[in-house]
Amino acid sequence: MKYRRVVVLLVLIILVGPFPACTKRGEEPAGMKKLKVITTLFPLYDMAGSIGADKSDVSLLLPPGVEAHSFEPKPSDIVKINEADIFVYTGRFMEPWAEEIIKGAANENLLVVDASRGTKMIPGVFHDADEPAGSFDPHIWLDFDNAKIMVKNIMQAFQLKDGAHKDFYEQKAEDYRDKLTELDTLYKTTLATCKDKEIVYGGHYAFGYMAKRYGLKYLAAQGVSPDAEPTASDLVKLVEQIKKDKIRYVFYEELTSPKIAETIAGETKAKMLLLNAAHNVSRNQLEQGLSFFDILKKDLDNMRIGLECK
Numbered sequence: 001m002k003y004r005r006v007v008v009l010l011v012l013i014i015l016v017g018p019f020p021a022c023t024k025r026g027e028e029p030a031g032m033k034k035l036k037v038i039t040t041l042f043p044l045y046d047m048a049g050s051i052g053a054d055k056s057d058v059s060l061l062l063p064p065g066v067e068a069h070s071f072e073p074k075p076s077d078i079v080k081i082n083e084a085d086i087f088v089y090t091g092r093f094m095e096p097w098a099e100e101i102i103k104g105a106a107n108e109n110l111l112v113v114d115a116s117r118g119t120k121m122i123p124g125v126f127h128d129a130d131e132p133a134g135s136f137d138p139h140i141w142l143d144f145d146n147a148k149i150m151v152k153n154i155m156q157a158f159q160l161k162d163g164a165h166k167d168f169y170e171q172k173a174e175d176y177r178d179k180l181t182e183l184d185t186l187y188k189t190t191l192a193t194c195k196d197k198e199i200v201y202g203g204h205y206a207f208g209y210m211a212k213r214y215g216l217k218y219l220a221a222q223g224v225s226p227d228a229e230p231t232a233s234d235l236v237k238l239v240e241q242i243k244k245d246k247i248r249y250v251f252y253e254e255l256t257s258p259k260i261a262e263t264i265a266g267e268t269k270a271k272m273l274l275l276n277a278a279h280n281v282s283r284n285q286l287e288q289g290l291s292f293f294d295i296l297k298k299d300l301d302n303m304r305i306g307l308e309c310k
């Protein structure tokens with residue numbers, strides 16, 4: 001690890017000074033190699049793709065439509081990582097498998113980015129006795145201040161690997177952070193007007209950060225990981241809560257069967273609305289170029305209906 005840091009530092013010194021960069025901005029030599037960047041989850045893919053733009057080749061390790069928490073990399077994924085310049089993962093609570101891969105990577109060139117570095121994490125909520133106690137909620141991208149720190153971490157990796165375009169990456173990251181600020185303001189102003197402040201979620205505990213940030217109450221059928229089935233008593237509690245608080249909408253999660261939300265809705269006559277935590281996207285959405293911001297704006301539209309906001 002120390003050796004890798006020294007190499008990165010030497011590369012940085014060579015790239016940023018004392019000699020001027022060999023190319024002027026906007027004048028790429030023909031066939032210039034793009035940075036190869038592998039990201040694990042969709043928010044990281046969206047951030048890295050926006051920062052690297054045409055100077056990078058960013059890919060998503062998670063196949064489209066696959067549930068993120070139960071993902072296990074295949075040997076072909078390890079090969080991809082071994083050929084990359086940068087590997088970005090969310091953190092050890094989201095991708096416990098990532099550290100094994102990093103240790104085993106036979107790629108001296110690889111720069112590994114733990115996007116959670118410096119973020120403010122909150123303790124996880126667990127419904128399953130098998131889940132490790134004392135670990136943190138991995139859904140850090142759903143707190144937009146944390147998302148800004150993730151953007152900074154990713155930007156710094158691009159700058160280390162390609163110092164000739166340091167300003168380019170700085171500007172792209174700033175643009176992305178500005179969009180996050182705008183989205184945060186929209187969330188704050190909208191969610192402050194809701195008649196109802198309680199989200200009942202027929203899925204895993206993914207929106208803890210968002211609930212905390214905007215002063216919402218959040219009840220989920222499962223803990224921070226969707227692997228475990230909710231217990232009958234968890235479901236009974238949710239149904240009772242919905243009846244007691246006269247809640248009219250139950251939210252369901254993306255890319256999995258909404259059967260938990262359907263069960264709750266069936267018992268309570270509540271209607272269903274999607275609340276997408278953006279772990280991953282479908283193949284169609286990926287091809288259409290759906291962005292993190294598109295998903296989060298649609299979520300706010302659905303909360304506006306479900307929580308009766310202006």
Ligand SMILES: [Zn+2]
Pocket residue numbers: 069139204205206224225226277279
């Ligand atoms: Zn999750």
